Amino acid sequence: MNQNGTGGPAGPKILSARFDRTDGHRLAVYEQEGGYQALRKVLGGMQPAEVTAIVKDSGLRGRGGAGFPTGTKWGFVPAAAEQVYFFVNADESEPGTFKDRYLLDYDPHQTIEGTIISCFAVRAGLGFIYIRGEFGWLIDRVQKAVDECYAAGYLGRNILGSGYDLDLIVHKGAGAYICGEETGLINSVEGRKGQPSIKPPFPAVSGFLKKPTIVNNVESVASVPWIITNGAAAYRAFGTEKSPGTKLFSVSGPVKRPGVYEIPLGMPFRDFFNDVLGGMADGEELKAVIVGGSSVPVLPADEIMNCNLDYESLGAAGTMLGSGGMIVIPKRCDMVELIQVLMHFYWDESCGQCTPCREGTGWLHRLVKKLRRGEGTPEDLERIEHVCSGMAGLTICPLSDAAVMPMRSFLAKFRGEFEALVQHPAPVAASSRWPRGEQE
Amino acid sequence: MSMPMEDKAGFALSPGALARIETLIGRYPTKASALMPCLWVIMDEVGWVPPGGVDLLVEKLEVTHARVNEVLTFYTMFRSEPQATHTLQVCHNISCHIMGARPLISHLEQRLGVKLGQRTADGMFAIEGVECLGACGMGPCLQLGSHLYEHLTPDKADTLLDSLRRGVVPRADTDREGVE
Ligand SMILES: Cc1cc2nc3c(=O)[nH]c(=O)nc-3n(C[C@H](O)[C@H](O)[C@H](O)COP(=O)(O)O)c2cc1C
Ligand code: SF4
Ligand code: FES
Numbered sequence: 001m002n003q004n005g006t007g008g009p010a011g012p013k014i015l016s017a018r019f020d021r022t023d024g025h026r027l028a029v030y031e032q033e034g035g036y037q038a039l040r041k042v043l044g045g046m047q048p049a050e051v052t053a054i055v056k057d058s059g060l061r062g063r064g065g066a067g068f069p070t071g072t073k074w075g076f077v078p079a080a081a082e083q084v085y086f087f088v089n090a091d092e093s094e095p096g097t098f099k100d101r102y103l104l105d106y107d108p109h110q111t112i113e114g115t116i117i118s119c120f121a122v123r124a125g126l127g128f129i130y131i132r133g134e135f136g137w138l139i140d141r142v143q144k145a146v147d148e149c150y151a152a153g154y155l156g157r158n159i160l161g162s163g164y165d166l167d168l169i170v171h172k173g174a175g176a177y178i179c180g181e182e183t184g185l186i187n188s189v190e191g192r193k194g195q196p197s198i199k200p201p202f203p204a205v206s207g208f209l210k211k212p213t214i215v216n217n218v219e220s221v222a223s224v225p226w227i228i229t230n231g232a233a234a235y236r237a238f239g240t241e242k243s244p245g246t247k248l249f250s251v252s253g254p255v256k257r258p259g260v261y262e263i264p265l266g267m268p269f270r271d272f273f274n275d276v277l278g279g280m281a282d283g284e285e286l287k288a289v290i291v292g293g294s295s296v297p298v299l300p301a302d303e304i305m306n307c308n309l310d311y312e313s314l315g316a317a318g319t320m321l322g323s324g325g326m327i328v329i330p331k332r333c334d335m336v337e338l339i340q341v342l343m344h345f346y347w348d349e350s351c352g353q354c355t356p357c358r359e360g361t362g363w364l365h366r367l368v369k370k371l372r373r374g375e376g377t378p379e380d381l382e383r384i385e386h387v388c389s390g391m392a393g394l395t396i397c398p399l400s401d402a403a404v405m406p407m408r409s410f411l412a413k414f415r416g417e418f419e420a421l422v423q424h425p426a427p428v429a430a431s432s433r434w435p436r437g438e439q440e
Numbered sequence: 441m442s443m444p445m446e447d448k449a450g451f452a453l454s455p456g457a458l459a460r461i462e463t464l465i466g467r468y469p470t471k472a473s474a475l476m477p478c479l480w481v482i483m484d485e486v487g488w489v490p491p492g493g494v495d496l497l498v499e500k501l502e503v504t505h506a507r508v509n510e511v512l513t514f515y516t517m518f519r520s521e522p523q524a525t526h527t528l529q530v531c532h533n534i535s536c537h538i539m540g541a542r543p544l545i546s547h548l549e550q551r552l553g554v555k556l557g558q559r560t561a562d563g564m565f566a567i568e569g570v571e572c573l574g575a576c577g578m579g580p581c582l583q584l585g586s587h588l589y590e591h592l593t594p595d596k597a598d599t600l601l602d603s604l605r606r607g608v609v610p611r612a613d614t615d616r617e618g619v620e
């Protein structure tokens with residue numbers, strides 16, 4: 001069934017232990033494999049602060065893209081807060097990313113157990129799993145697993161006799177990339193457009209219904225039961241000092257074995273590519289890799305080959321680990337065509353609140369299209385840079401930067417392909433003309 | 441699925457759907473926060489959200505028309521017009537593009553005689569280009585309702601169309617054996 005991906009071939013299976021099974025979504029199977037023991041341990045006498053401390057010590061970093069330490073985030077909830085909300089972010093809409101889908105499809109109980117423990121740690125009484133609307137079949141599956149939990153006494157009132165009460169709602173999104181941004185997500189569940197809000201205040205202080213709210217990615221939450229059962233030190237035995245533990249990478253593009261893989265952070269890309277992915281598919285040659293979802297800078301083959309897959313190594317190479325959505329680009333692909341696809345996406349998904357993002361994404365999309373129509377001029381390449389500098393770091397949320405990072409890096413690393421489309425010499429009239437608005 | 445609901449005054453949900461709306465209002469912490477799931481109840485029953493459905497939610501959730509309409513139009517999966525019987529939503533984002541989404545779209549356009557974003561004259565099919573569907577490693581892919589078809593080729597797309605014309609929605613890659 002799961003012919004498209006597995007956990008890593010060897011090495012730890014903290015997240016992917018049941019990816020190869022077809023029945024791993026059943027409560028009975030999960031319990032047979034030790035499921036809900038971590039919850040029993042937590043509710044059997046641990047304090048919320050102890051749970052938070054273990055997660056902090058484990059060094060777990062948020063797997064939604066930003067890599068912020070999970071335990072530290074939990075610690076921001078004011079101690080005096082009486083009502084706290086917890087959201088699991090399963091909006092998974094970053095192009096190239098399809099790992100959370102595997103976690104919820106093959107092993108929903110692991111995420112649910114992690115959610116209950118996380119809710120306890122921040123003293124939340126109501127949690128939500130926000131699943132993108134396109135994952136219709138997955139929503140049914142997760143809802144069934146939640147229902148099983150209520151029936152088994154893992155959710156609801158007085159969980160496992162501990163006195164802790166928790167409700168968990170599976171919330172279905174309705175098609176908006178921006179709802180993956182944590183404040184957009186919160187506004188969406190309040191019954192509004194999914195437009196992000198200015199931070200501060202940060203959700204941990206004032207979020208859903210103006211109450212302290214923690215938003216964590218599915219994979220972050222799914223890592224929690226293992227950490228509680230095995231301890232922070234055991235988790236730190238994998239990965240690197242600053243990037244502890246394991247991470248899922250979802251790999252797309254013409255490699256021999258695309259799919260979702262769990263690897264210890266810090267693995268050399270070269271080994272991952274050759275040994276785990278089996279290299280390129282027959283007849284294909286590696287050109288470039290977008291390593292962490294479409295919003296991070298692209299690296300040409302020779303640069304990525306020298307990277308290790310962890311936050312620091314990728315940062316030093318000028319890109320980011322992001323969501324772990326690895327897009328492998330073959331030689332046959334035209335980079336200007338690919339960036340047009342991406343600029344269309346960001347333009348389409350901009351929520352429109354901030355002028356630099358709303359207008360900038362449209363300008364970039366039109367400038368790239370103009371180049372591809374053969375009407376571009378050398379000035380247009382400068383204009384792209386000019387538009388990018390007016391967009392980066394100036395907006396309510398990072399979607400604007402998320403468009404700039406691929407745009408700038410495609411242009412910098414593959415400038416020759418852009419220049420080849422430019423007319424020399426520039427037609428005078430055209431060079432002074434701002435690209436006209438047009439739809440794809 | 442499709443009831444004659446164009447008439448605003450004649451809008452009525454089934455008792456089951458109305459009960460689901462009441463349950464949702466009870467579960468969500470504020471009435472307004474139940475707006476998205478309530479819109480889904482109407483979408484699931486009617487296939488789109490007619491003006492009468494907007495009125496119903498305004499009343500039940502005690503929110504303004506502006507609020508309901510704003511949410512209805514912000515999210516691409518909520519629809520405020522009747523839909524084709526089968527809307528084929530083809531991912532045209534980067535990974536699928538690399539693996540052949542454009543030739544797949546051209547093929548579908550040719551087979552159905554309509555362009556991306558259009559509906560066939562008989563109202564049977566529509567094709568839409570959509571952003572990443574979370575199946576990037578299994579692309580090109582398309583979504584039909586809550587079914588996801590992966591690893592598509594023009595041949596597989598033809599088989600899908602033929603089957604839909606016979607009134608059969610074929611097993612999708614996300615439908616799992618032995619699962620209810
Ligand atoms: C435009 C945009 C889209 C995002 N999409 C997602 C998403 O789909 N899933 C996710 O977990 N985080 C997403 N994020 C990051 C969230 O804002 C947030 O940082 C994350 O959910 C926090 O969880 P973590 O700390 O466990 O990583 C997105 C951010 C931005 C700016
Ligand atoms: S940066 Fe873009 S997506 Fe983010 S809030 Fe502003 S307009 Fe919306
Ligand atoms: S790019 Fe097509 S499913 Fe992700």
